[in-house]
Amino acid sequence: MSDFLNGFSEQNYKKKKDKILDEKQKKREGQGQEEEKGDAQARARKVEEEEENRGREWEMEKSPDQEHGKESEQEEEEEKEKEKEKKRKKASVKDKGSPLEAYTEAVEREEFSHVPGDARDEVFEPDPDSRKKKLRRKLIAIPSVTAGVLLLGLLLYYMYTVExxxxxxxxxxxxxxxxxxxxxxxxxxxxxxxxxxxxxxxxxxxxxxxxxxxxxxxxxxxxKGPDPQEELELPDFSELTPREA
Amino acid sequence: MATATINVNNLSHYYQDGDYRRYVLRQVNCSFEKGRFYTILGQSGSGKTTFMSLLGAMDTVQEGEIQYQGYSHKSLDPNSIRRNYTGMVFQNYNLITYLTALENVMVAMEVTENRVPEDRQNVAYNLLDYFGLPRSKANRLVTRLSGGEQQRVSIARALATNVDVILADEPTGNVDADTEDEIVEIFKALAHEHSKCVIVVTHSSEIAREADVVLKLYKGSMTLDE
Missing domain, CATH: 3.30.10.20 (Trypsin Inhibitor V; Chain A)
Structure with missing residues:
Protein backbone atom coordinates (compact mmCIF):
# COMPACT_ATOMS: atom_id res chain seq x y z
CA MET A 1 0.00 0.00 0.00
CA SER A 2 1.03 3.59 -0.51
CA ASP A 3 2.45 5.87 2.16
CA PHE A 4 -0.17 8.46 1.31
CA LEU A 5 -1.50 8.85 4.86
CA ASN A 6 2.00 9.27 6.33
CA GLY A 7 2.14 12.57 4.50
CA PHE A 8 -0.69 13.76 6.74
CA SER A 9 0.86 12.95 10.10
CA GLU A 10 1.39 16.00 12.33
CA GLN A 11 5.09 16.50 11.47
CA ASN A 12 4.92 15.85 7.74
CA TYR A 13 1.78 17.87 7.18
CA LYS A 14 3.20 21.12 8.63
CA LYS A 15 5.86 21.24 5.91
CA LYS A 16 3.28 20.36 3.27
CA LYS A 17 0.89 23.05 4.46
CA ASP A 18 3.63 25.70 4.42
CA LYS A 19 4.38 24.72 0.82
CA ILE A 20 0.71 24.89 -0.15
CA LEU A 21 0.34 28.32 1.48
CA ASP A 22 3.46 29.60 -0.32
CA GLU A 23 2.11 28.36 -3.65
CA LYS A 24 -1.26 29.99 -3.00
CA GLN A 25 0.42 33.31 -2.16
CA LYS A 26 2.47 33.14 -5.34
CA LYS A 27 -0.67 32.41 -7.35
CA ARG A 28 -2.46 35.34 -5.75
CA GLU A 29 0.45 37.68 -6.49
CA GLY A 30 0.53 36.45 -10.08
CA GLN A 31 -3.22 36.98 -10.43
CA GLY A 32 -2.91 40.47 -8.96
CA GLN A 33 -0.30 41.41 -11.56
CA GLU A 34 -2.44 39.94 -14.33
CA GLU A 35 -5.44 41.87 -13.09
CA GLU A 36 -3.41 45.09 -13.09
CA LYS A 37 -2.27 44.32 -16.64
CA GLY A 38 -5.84 43.50 -17.59
CA ASP A 39 -7.09 46.79 -16.13
CA ALA A 40 -4.49 48.76 -18.10
CA GLN A 41 -5.51 46.96 -21.29
CA ALA A 42 -9.20 47.61 -20.64
CA ARG A 43 -8.52 51.29 -20.08
CA ALA A 44 -6.53 51.50 -23.33
CA ARG A 45 -9.43 49.79 -25.19
CA LYS A 46 -11.94 52.26 -23.75
CA VAL A 47 -9.83 55.20 -24.86
CA GLU A 48 -9.56 53.71 -28.38
CA GLU A 49 -13.31 53.08 -28.59
CA GLU A 50 -14.07 56.61 -27.45
CA GLU A 51 -11.71 58.00 -30.08
CA GLU A 52 -13.35 55.85 -32.78
CA ASN A 53 -16.82 57.02 -31.77
CA ARG A 54 -15.69 60.61 -31.85
CA GLY A 55 -14.21 60.06 -35.33
CA ARG A 56 -17.52 58.54 -36.57
CA GLU A 57 -19.54 61.39 -35.12
CA TRP A 58 -17.16 63.83 -36.76
CA GLU A 59 -17.51 61.97 -40.14
CA MET A 60 -21.32 61.99 -39.84
CA GLU A 61 -21.29 65.72 -39.14
CA LYS A 62 -18.90 66.29 -42.00
CA SER A 63 -20.98 64.32 -44.60
CA PRO A 64 -24.70 64.55 -43.89
CA ASP A 65 -25.44 62.78 -47.23
CA GLN A 66 -28.00 59.94 -46.60
CA GLU A 67 -26.58 57.55 -49.25
CA HIS A 68 -23.15 57.69 -47.66
CA GLY A 69 -24.83 56.90 -44.34
CA LYS A 70 -26.49 53.81 -45.87
CA GLU A 71 -23.19 52.54 -47.26
CA SER A 72 -21.51 52.88 -43.87
CA GLU A 73 -24.41 50.92 -42.25
CA GLN A 74 -23.99 48.12 -44.79
CA GLU A 75 -20.26 47.97 -44.11
CA GLU A 76 -20.92 47.74 -40.37
CA GLU A 77 -23.36 44.85 -40.89
CA GLU A 78 -20.84 43.00 -43.05
CA GLU A 79 -18.17 43.46 -40.39
CA LYS A 80 -20.51 42.12 -37.72
CA GLU A 81 -21.29 39.01 -39.80
CA LYS A 82 -17.59 38.42 -40.35
CA GLU A 83 -16.95 38.62 -36.60
CA LYS A 84 -19.77 36.15 -35.94
CA GLU A 85 -18.30 33.68 -38.43
CA LYS A 86 -14.90 33.99 -36.77
CA LYS A 87 -16.48 33.25 -33.38
CA ARG A 88 -18.24 30.17 -34.77
CA LYS A 89 -14.99 28.87 -36.24
CA LYS A 90 -13.21 29.39 -32.91
CA ALA A 91 -15.98 27.54 -31.04
CA SER A 92 -15.86 24.58 -33.42
CA VAL A 93 -12.08 24.30 -33.00
CA LYS A 94 -12.50 24.33 -29.21
CA ASP A 95 -15.23 21.69 -29.24
CA LYS A 96 -13.23 19.36 -31.43
CA GLY A 97 -10.84 18.85 -28.54
CA SER A 98 -13.60 17.88 -26.13
CA PRO A 99 -13.89 14.12 -25.55
CA LEU A 100 -17.64 14.44 -25.03
CA GLU A 101 -18.08 16.09 -28.44
CA ALA A 102 -15.86 13.45 -30.03
CA TYR A 103 -17.92 10.79 -28.30
CA THR A 104 -21.27 12.14 -29.48
CA GLU A 105 -19.84 12.44 -32.99
CA ALA A 106 -18.69 8.83 -32.80
CA VAL A 107 -22.18 7.76 -31.72
CA GLU A 108 -23.68 9.71 -34.62
CA ARG A 109 -21.23 8.16 -37.06
CA GLU A 110 -22.18 4.72 -35.68
CA GLU A 111 -18.62 3.79 -34.90
CA PHE A 112 -19.99 1.22 -32.54
CA SER A 113 -21.42 -0.88 -35.37
CA HIS A 114 -19.66 -3.97 -34.00
CA VAL A 115 -21.92 -3.83 -30.96
CA PRO A 116 -24.73 -6.38 -31.19
CA GLY A 117 -28.35 -5.42 -30.62
CA ASP A 118 -30.99 -3.24 -32.18
CA ALA A 119 -31.10 0.54 -32.51
CA ARG A 120 -31.94 0.98 -28.86
CA ASP A 121 -29.36 1.52 -26.14
CA GLU A 122 -30.21 -1.78 -24.51
CA VAL A 123 -28.92 -5.12 -25.70
CA PHE A 124 -31.38 -7.96 -25.15
CA GLU A 125 -30.48 -11.60 -25.51
CA PRO A 126 -32.60 -14.66 -24.82
CA ASP A 127 -31.49 -16.31 -21.62
CA PRO A 128 -30.16 -19.81 -22.52
CA ASP A 129 -30.81 -21.01 -18.98
CA SER A 130 -34.39 -19.74 -18.74
CA ARG A 131 -35.99 -23.21 -19.26
CA LYS A 132 -33.71 -24.79 -16.70
CA LYS A 133 -34.40 -21.97 -14.28
CA LYS A 134 -38.17 -22.30 -14.72
CA LEU A 135 -38.00 -26.08 -14.23
CA ARG A 136 -35.79 -25.61 -11.18
CA ARG A 137 -38.23 -23.04 -9.81
CA LYS A 138 -41.14 -25.47 -10.35
CA LEU A 139 -39.22 -28.37 -8.82
CA ILE A 140 -38.55 -26.29 -5.76
CA ALA A 141 -41.90 -24.51 -5.57
CA ILE A 142 -44.35 -27.45 -5.87
CA PRO A 143 -42.94 -29.69 -3.10
CA SER A 144 -42.27 -26.76 -0.81
CA VAL A 145 -45.81 -25.39 -1.18
CA THR A 146 -47.28 -28.87 -0.58
CA ALA A 147 -45.10 -29.41 2.45
CA GLY A 148 -46.06 -25.99 3.75
CA VAL A 149 -49.79 -26.67 3.40
CA LEU A 150 -49.42 -30.07 5.09
CA LEU A 151 -47.45 -28.60 7.95
CA LEU A 152 -49.99 -25.83 8.42
CA GLY A 153 -52.83 -28.42 8.43
CA LEU A 154 -51.04 -30.54 11.00
CA LEU A 155 -50.36 -27.54 13.16
CA LEU A 156 -54.01 -26.46 13.06
CA TYR A 157 -55.19 -30.05 13.72
CA TYR A 158 -53.02 -30.29 16.84
CA MET A 159 -54.04 -26.80 17.95
CA TYR A 160 -57.79 -27.43 17.77
CA THR A 161 -58.03 -31.14 18.81
CA VAL A 162 -57.68 -32.93 22.16
CA GLU A 163 -56.46 -36.44 22.86
CA LYS A 224 -74.64 -48.04 38.95
CA GLY A 225 -73.47 -51.05 40.98
CA PRO A 226 -75.46 -54.26 41.31
CA ASP A 227 -79.04 -54.37 40.03
CA PRO A 228 -81.47 -54.67 43.01
CA GLN A 229 -84.00 -56.44 40.77
CA GLU A 230 -81.55 -59.12 39.61
CA GLU A 231 -82.14 -62.58 40.97
CA LEU A 232 -79.00 -64.40 41.91
CA GLU A 233 -78.70 -68.15 41.99
CA LEU A 234 -77.58 -69.17 45.47
CA PRO A 235 -75.17 -72.07 45.93
CA ASP A 236 -76.11 -75.21 47.88
CA PHE A 237 -74.76 -74.27 51.30
CA SER A 238 -75.40 -77.79 52.68
CA GLU A 239 -72.52 -79.12 50.60
CA LEU A 240 -70.12 -76.37 51.74
CA THR A 241 -68.05 -76.21 54.89
CA PRO A 242 -68.75 -73.23 57.18
CA ARG A 243 -65.53 -71.62 56.05
CA GLU A 244 -66.36 -71.94 52.32
CA ALA A 245 -69.86 -70.60 52.95
CA MET B 1 5.01 1.76 -17.88
CA ALA B 2 3.43 1.68 -14.48
CA THR B 3 1.98 -1.59 -13.19
CA ALA B 4 -1.76 -1.89 -13.67
CA THR B 5 -3.67 -1.49 -10.42
CA ILE B 6 -6.91 -2.82 -11.84
CA ASN B 7 -7.24 -5.17 -14.81
CA VAL B 8 -10.63 -5.87 -16.31
CA ASN B 9 -10.85 -8.98 -18.48
CA ASN B 10 -13.90 -9.85 -20.59
CA LEU B 11 -16.29 -8.35 -18.10
CA SER B 12 -19.98 -8.78 -18.92
CA HIS B 13 -22.98 -7.93 -16.80
CA TYR B 14 -26.69 -8.35 -17.40
CA TYR B 15 -29.98 -7.83 -15.63
CA GLN B 16 -32.57 -10.59 -15.89
CA ASP B 17 -35.70 -9.44 -17.69
CA GLY B 18 -38.13 -12.36 -17.88
CA ASP B 19 -36.74 -14.87 -20.40
CA TYR B 20 -34.19 -12.32 -21.62
CA ARG B 21 -30.89 -10.99 -20.38
CA ARG B 22 -30.52 -7.23 -20.69
CA TYR B 23 -26.78 -6.79 -21.13
CA VAL B 24 -25.37 -3.51 -19.81
CA LEU B 25 -21.71 -4.53 -20.20
CA ARG B 26 -20.39 -6.75 -22.99
CA GLN B 27 -16.87 -8.20 -23.00
CA VAL B 28 -15.23 -5.11 -21.48
CA ASN B 29 -11.43 -5.16 -21.39
CA CYS B 30 -9.38 -2.34 -19.89
CA SER B 31 -6.76 -1.58 -17.26
CA PHE B 32 -6.23 1.26 -14.82
CA GLU B 33 -2.85 2.44 -13.58
CA LYS B 34 -1.60 4.44 -10.64
CA GLY B 35 -0.87 8.13 -11.21
CA ARG B 36 -3.49 8.59 -13.89
CA PHE B 37 -6.84 10.31 -13.95
CA TYR B 38 -9.52 8.39 -15.89
CA THR B 39 -13.02 9.42 -16.81
CA ILE B 40 -15.72 7.13 -18.11
CA LEU B 41 -18.20 8.85 -20.40
CA GLY B 42 -21.46 7.48 -21.65
CA GLN B 43 -25.13 8.16 -22.12
CA SER B 44 -27.65 7.43 -19.40
CA GLY B 45 -28.17 3.69 -19.13
CA SER B 46 -24.92 2.87 -20.93
CA GLY B 47 -23.63 0.90 -17.93
CA LYS B 48 -21.36 3.45 -16.28
CA THR B 49 -22.68 3.03 -12.77
CA THR B 50 -22.88 -0.76 -13.15
CA PHE B 51 -19.23 -0.79 -14.22
CA MET B 52 -18.32 1.33 -11.20
CA SER B 53 -20.30 -0.91 -8.83
CA LEU B 54 -18.44 -3.94 -10.18
CA LEU B 55 -15.03 -2.26 -9.78
CA GLY B 56 -15.96 -1.25 -6.23
CA ALA B 57 -17.19 -4.79 -5.38
CA MET B 58 -20.66 -3.46 -4.68
CA ASP B 59 -22.21 -5.84 -7.19
CA THR B 60 -21.34 -9.45 -8.01
CA VAL B 61 -19.32 -10.16 -11.15
CA GLN B 62 -21.36 -12.50 -13.37
CA GLU B 63 -19.01 -13.07 -16.32
CA GLY B 64 -15.32 -12.19 -16.70
CA GLU B 65 -12.73 -11.16 -14.17
CA ILE B 66 -11.43 -8.10 -12.35
CA GLN B 67 -7.89 -8.19 -10.97
CA TYR B 68 -6.84 -5.94 -8.10
CA GLN B 69 -3.05 -5.60 -8.01
CA GLY B 70 -2.80 -8.96 -9.71
CA TYR B 71 -5.30 -10.76 -7.46
CA SER B 72 -8.48 -12.01 -9.08
CA HIS B 73 -11.79 -10.91 -7.60
CA LYS B 74 -12.60 -14.62 -7.22
CA SER B 75 -9.82 -15.06 -4.67
CA LEU B 76 -10.76 -11.93 -2.71
CA ASP B 77 -13.62 -11.31 -0.33
CA PRO B 78 -15.85 -8.41 -1.53
CA ASN B 79 -15.53 -6.81 1.92
CA SER B 80 -11.75 -6.97 1.62
CA ILE B 81 -11.88 -5.30 -1.82
CA ARG B 82 -14.05 -2.51 -0.45
CA ARG B 83 -11.86 -1.98 2.60
CA ASN B 84 -8.38 -2.47 1.21
CA TYR B 85 -8.34 -1.86 -2.53
CA THR B 86 -10.89 0.79 -3.51
CA GLY B 87 -12.33 4.00 -2.09
CA MET B 88 -15.72 5.16 -3.30
CA VAL B 89 -17.06 8.69 -3.77
CA PHE B 90 -20.79 8.96 -4.49
CA GLN B 91 -22.91 11.65 -6.10
CA ASN B 92 -25.04 11.99 -2.95
CA TYR B 93 -22.02 11.69 -0.60
CA ASN B 94 -23.43 8.75 1.50
CA LEU B 95 -21.88 10.08 4.70
CA ILE B 96 -23.06 8.98 8.14
CA THR B 97 -25.31 11.90 8.99
CA TYR B 98 -25.17 11.64 12.79
CA LEU B 99 -21.36 11.80 12.85
CA THR B 100 -19.03 14.76 12.39
CA ALA B 101 -16.78 15.14 9.35
CA LEU B 102 -13.82 13.98 11.43
CA GLU B 103 -15.68 10.93 12.75
CA ASN B 104 -16.77 9.97 9.24
CA VAL B 105 -13.11 9.90 8.15
CA MET B 106 -11.97 8.06 11.28
CA VAL B 107 -14.62 5.35 10.89
CA ALA B 108 -13.07 4.48 7.52
CA MET B 109 -9.64 4.22 9.18
CA GLU B 110 -11.06 1.78 11.73
CA VAL B 111 -12.44 -0.72 9.23
CA THR B 112 -9.49 -1.06 6.88
CA GLU B 113 -6.78 -3.69 7.17
CA ASN B 114 -4.28 -1.39 5.42
CA ARG B 115 -1.53 0.32 7.37
CA VAL B 116 -2.83 3.55 8.89
CA PRO B 117 -0.63 5.90 11.01
CA GLU B 118 -1.15 5.66 14.79
CA ASP B 119 -2.12 9.30 15.35
CA ARG B 120 -5.33 8.75 13.42
CA GLN B 121 -7.15 11.79 14.73
CA ASN B 122 -4.40 14.19 13.64
CA VAL B 123 -4.10 12.47 10.28
CA ALA B 124 -7.87 12.79 9.79
CA TYR B 125 -7.77 16.48 10.77
CA ASN B 126 -4.88 17.13 8.37
CA LEU B 127 -6.52 15.18 5.57
CA LEU B 128 -9.68 17.28 5.92
CA ASP B 129 -7.59 20.46 6.18
CA TYR B 130 -5.81 19.50 2.96
CA PHE B 131 -9.18 19.31 1.23
CA GLY B 132 -10.20 22.70 2.58
CA LEU B 133 -11.98 21.80 5.83
CA PRO B 134 -10.22 23.38 8.84
CA ARG B 135 -10.62 21.97 12.37
CA SER B 136 -13.62 24.17 13.11
CA LYS B 137 -15.53 22.60 10.23
CA ALA B 138 -14.13 19.10 10.78
CA ASN B 139 -15.89 19.00 14.16
CA ARG B 140 -19.30 19.84 12.69
CA LEU B 141 -21.99 17.30 11.90
CA VAL B 142 -21.82 16.58 8.17
CA THR B 143 -25.42 17.75 7.76
CA ARG B 144 -24.23 21.23 8.82
CA LEU B 145 -21.80 21.39 5.87
CA SER B 146 -22.47 22.58 2.33
CA GLY B 147 -22.74 20.14 -0.60
CA GLY B 148 -19.21 20.88 -1.78
CA GLU B 149 -17.82 20.45 1.72
CA GLN B 150 -19.66 17.16 2.18
CA GLN B 151 -18.18 15.93 -1.10
CA ARG B 152 -14.70 16.86 0.18
CA VAL B 153 -15.39 14.87 3.34
CA SER B 154 -16.42 11.89 1.24
CA ILE B 155 -13.20 12.17 -0.80
CA ALA B 156 -11.19 12.32 2.44
CA ARG B 157 -13.09 9.28 3.72
CA ALA B 158 -12.35 7.37 0.52
CA LEU B 159 -8.64 8.10 1.00
CA ALA B 160 -8.61 7.40 4.73
CA THR B 161 -8.32 3.65 4.13
CA ASN B 162 -4.96 4.26 2.39
CA VAL B 163 -6.15 2.72 -0.87
CA ASP B 164 -4.62 3.27 -4.30
CA VAL B 165 -7.84 3.46 -6.29
CA ILE B 166 -10.48 6.17 -5.96
CA LEU B 167 -13.78 5.45 -7.72
CA ALA B 168 -16.11 8.41 -8.10
CA ASP B 169 -19.63 8.05 -9.46
CA GLU B 170 -20.85 11.45 -10.72
CA PRO B 171 -18.98 13.27 -7.92
CA THR B 172 -19.94 16.72 -9.18
CA GLY B 173 -23.59 15.97 -9.89
CA ASN B 174 -24.84 17.92 -6.89
CA VAL B 175 -22.39 20.85 -6.78
CA ASP B 176 -22.06 24.17 -8.60
CA ALA B 177 -19.59 24.89 -11.40
CA ASP B 178 -16.90 26.47 -9.16
CA THR B 179 -16.99 23.59 -6.69
CA GLU B 180 -16.86 21.18 -9.64
CA ASP B 181 -13.60 22.82 -10.77
CA GLU B 182 -12.17 22.54 -7.25
CA ILE B 183 -13.12 18.86 -6.98
CA VAL B 184 -11.59 18.16 -10.39
CA GLU B 185 -8.39 19.89 -9.21
CA ILE B 186 -8.40 17.62 -6.14
CA PHE B 187 -8.74 14.52 -8.32
CA LYS B 188 -5.97 15.72 -10.64
CA ALA B 189 -3.67 16.37 -7.67
CA LEU B 190 -4.44 12.95 -6.22
CA ALA B 191 -3.53 11.27 -9.50
CA HIS B 192 -0.48 13.31 -10.44
CA GLU B 193 1.02 14.35 -7.08
CA HIS B 194 0.01 11.42 -4.88
CA SER B 195 0.07 8.76 -7.64
CA LYS B 196 -3.44 7.50 -6.99
CA CYS B 197 -5.53 5.84 -9.64
CA VAL B 198 -8.61 8.07 -9.97
CA ILE B 199 -11.57 6.77 -11.98
CA VAL B 200 -14.49 9.16 -12.42
CA VAL B 201 -17.81 8.38 -14.05
CA THR B 202 -19.37 11.55 -15.40
CA HIS B 203 -21.55 13.32 -17.92
CA SER B 204 -19.47 16.47 -17.55
CA SER B 205 -17.30 17.37 -20.52
CA GLU B 206 -15.35 19.74 -18.24
CA ILE B 207 -14.08 16.80 -16.19
CA ALA B 208 -13.44 14.75 -19.32
CA ARG B 209 -11.23 17.52 -20.72
CA GLU B 210 -9.04 17.41 -17.62
CA ALA B 211 -8.62 13.62 -17.64
CA ASP B 212 -5.52 11.74 -18.81
CA VAL B 213 -7.59 8.95 -20.30
CA VAL B 214 -11.21 9.04 -21.45
CA LEU B 215 -13.09 5.75 -21.73
CA LYS B 216 -16.38 5.71 -23.57
CA LEU B 217 -19.19 3.31 -22.89
CA TYR B 218 -21.80 2.72 -25.55
CA LYS B 219 -24.29 -0.15 -25.60
CA GLY B 220 -22.19 -1.90 -23.01
CA SER B 221 -18.93 -1.79 -25.02
CA MET B 222 -15.95 0.28 -24.01
CA THR B 223 -13.58 2.20 -26.27
CA LEU B 224 -10.44 4.04 -25.28
CA ASP B 225 -9.61 7.63 -26.21
CA GLU B 226 -6.24 8.61 -24.74
Missing part, protein backbone atom coordinates in the same frame (compact mmCIF):
# COMPACT_ATOMS: atom_id res chain seq x y z
CA UNK A 164 -59.08 -38.48 24.76
CA UNK A 165 -57.57 -40.42 27.71
CA UNK A 166 -58.55 -43.99 28.56
CA UNK A 167 -61.31 -43.50 31.18
CA UNK A 168 -62.21 -47.18 31.76
CA UNK A 169 -61.95 -47.85 35.50
CA UNK A 170 -61.71 -44.11 36.31
CA UNK A 171 -64.16 -42.21 38.49
CA UNK A 172 -67.11 -40.37 36.92
CA UNK A 173 -66.03 -37.08 38.60
CA UNK A 174 -62.63 -37.24 36.93
CA UNK A 175 -64.24 -37.59 33.50
CA UNK A 176 -66.52 -34.57 34.08
CA UNK A 177 -63.58 -32.48 35.29
CA UNK A 178 -61.55 -33.35 32.17
CA UNK A 179 -64.58 -32.44 30.03
CA UNK A 180 -64.88 -29.00 31.67
CA UNK A 181 -61.17 -28.26 31.30
CA UNK A 182 -61.03 -29.24 27.59
CA UNK A 183 -64.39 -27.81 26.58
CA UNK A 184 -65.82 -31.26 25.79
CA UNK A 185 -69.37 -32.35 26.56
CA UNK A 186 -69.43 -35.65 28.45
CA UNK A 187 -72.62 -37.66 27.96
CA UNK A 188 -73.20 -40.32 30.57
CA UNK A 189 -75.22 -43.54 30.32
CA UNK A 190 -75.73 -45.45 33.54
CA UNK A 191 -76.05 -49.22 33.71
CA UNK A 192 -76.14 -51.81 36.55
CA UNK A 193 -72.97 -53.73 36.71
CA UNK A 194 -72.39 -56.22 39.43
CA UNK A 195 -68.67 -56.56 39.04
CA UNK A 196 -67.83 -52.78 38.76
CA UNK A 197 -67.96 -50.37 41.65
CA UNK A 198 -70.68 -47.74 41.53
CA UNK A 199 -69.57 -44.47 39.77
CA UNK A 200 -66.76 -45.98 37.71
CA UNK A 201 -66.51 -45.96 33.93
CA UNK A 202 -67.22 -49.24 32.20
CA UNK A 203 -66.75 -48.16 28.57
CA UNK A 204 -66.27 -45.02 26.47
CA UNK A 205 -66.63 -43.71 22.92
CA UNK A 206 -64.35 -42.64 21.32
CA UNK A 207 -61.81 -44.95 22.88
CA UNK A 208 -58.67 -43.74 24.67
CA UNK A 209 -55.87 -42.27 22.52
CA UNK A 210 -58.09 -40.85 19.77
CA UNK A 211 -58.21 -37.10 19.03
CA UNK A 212 -61.46 -35.11 18.92
CA UNK A 213 -62.24 -31.46 18.20
CA UNK A 214 -63.18 -29.29 21.16
CA UNK A 215 -66.93 -28.89 21.75
CA UNK A 216 -67.39 -32.49 20.52
CA UNK A 217 -68.83 -35.02 22.93
CA UNK A 218 -67.53 -38.11 24.69
CA UNK A 219 -69.93 -40.78 25.63
CA UNK A 220 -69.16 -42.83 28.78
CA UNK A 221 -71.03 -45.70 30.43
CA UNK A 222 -71.01 -45.49 34.22
CA UNK A 223 -71.68 -48.37 36.55
Missing amino acids: VPDFVGEREDDVQEWGLLNDIYVREDEVYELEKEEGTVISQSPSGGERIFSEDEVQVTIS
